[in-house]
Amino acid sequence: MGIKENLSYVRSEIERFKVEDEVLLIPVTKLHDVDEINLAISEGITDIAENKVQEILSKYERVNPVNWHFIGHLQTNKVKLIIDKVKMIHSVDSLRLAKEIDRCAKLRNITMDILIQVNVAGEESKFGISPVELGPLLKEIRENFDNIRIRGLMMIAPYSLDSEEVRKYFREMRKLYDEYKEEYGMDCLSMGMSNDFRVALSEGSNIVRIGTAIFGQRDYSKKQGN
Numbered sequence: 001m002g003i004k005e006n007l008s009y010v011r012s013e014i015e016r017f018k019v020e021d022e023v024l025l026i027p028v029t030k031l032h033d034v035d036e037i038n039l040a041i042s043e044g045i046t047d048i049a050e051n052k053v054q055e056i057l058s059k060y061e062r063v064n065p066v067n068w069h070f071i072g073h074l075q076t077n078k079v080k081l082i083i084d085k086v087k088m089i090h091s092v093d094s095l096r097l098a099k100e101i102d103r104c105a106k107l108r109n110i111t112m113d114i115l116i117q118v119n120v121a122g123e124e125s126k127f128g129i130s131p132v133e134l135g136p137l138l139k140e141i142r143e144n145f146d147n148i149r150i151r152g153l154m155m156i157a158p159y160s161l162d163s164e165e166v167r168k169y170f171r172e173m174r175k176l177y178d179e180y181k182e183e184y185g186m187d188c189l190s191m192g193m194s195n196d197f198r199v200a201l202s203e204g205s206n207i208v209r210i211g212t213a214i215f216g217q218r219d220y221s222k223k224q225g226n
Contacts, residue, residue, distance in 0.1 A: 088113040103147075152181070
């Protein structure tokens with residue numbers, strides 16, 4: 001199937017498995033061509049995500065109007081390169097990074113929406129703070145940074161061929177979200193990718209980040225730097 005058919009299928013699966021009234025589908029455009037991205041936009045996609053700063057910079061002027069999201073590990077020295085280009089940064093995992101986002105946003109006279117990335121499974125190979133660090137980080141950001149708006153939480157589940165094996169991590173993340181959402185005015189729970197978005201949706205995700213199921217397998221020979 002092509003991108004159009006894949007989008008139709010993914011949208012039907014979202015409707016089938018979601019428990020939240022509104023779910024935002026964000027295609028992950030990593031290593032995919034501008035023509036492919038623009039085709040998805042022509043099919044009604046309003047938001048896309050990249051995990052490398054360099055890919056945003058190389059595609060930004062050639063992609064049709066769309067909301068950009070940054071979902072990868074963000075180095076502090078590269079915040080200034082995307083602060084005026086992205087709608088939301090999903091991967092805030094330190095006070096140091098939050099401080100730089102706030103500084104750059106202040107220079108641009110904007111308020112940047114962010115999600116806190118939580119490493120619920122404690123995987124050493126993944127970024128994100130531990131659940132016990134979440135409360136203190138939220139408090140520090142709210143009390144010290146005026147140009148950041150905390151919108152919610154994000155996670156990347158351990159990869160498993162059996163998506164049911166990761167349900168417990170989505171469930172734990174939902175509990176964390178419920179614990180803090182009222183106090184911090186959160187409305188975004190970003191969890192679920194191509195291999196596990198159905199389970200994530202059934203556990204309360206309202207943002208799914210899907211690449212392969214829409215665009216097909218990536219060509220890693222086109223890999224770009226950070």
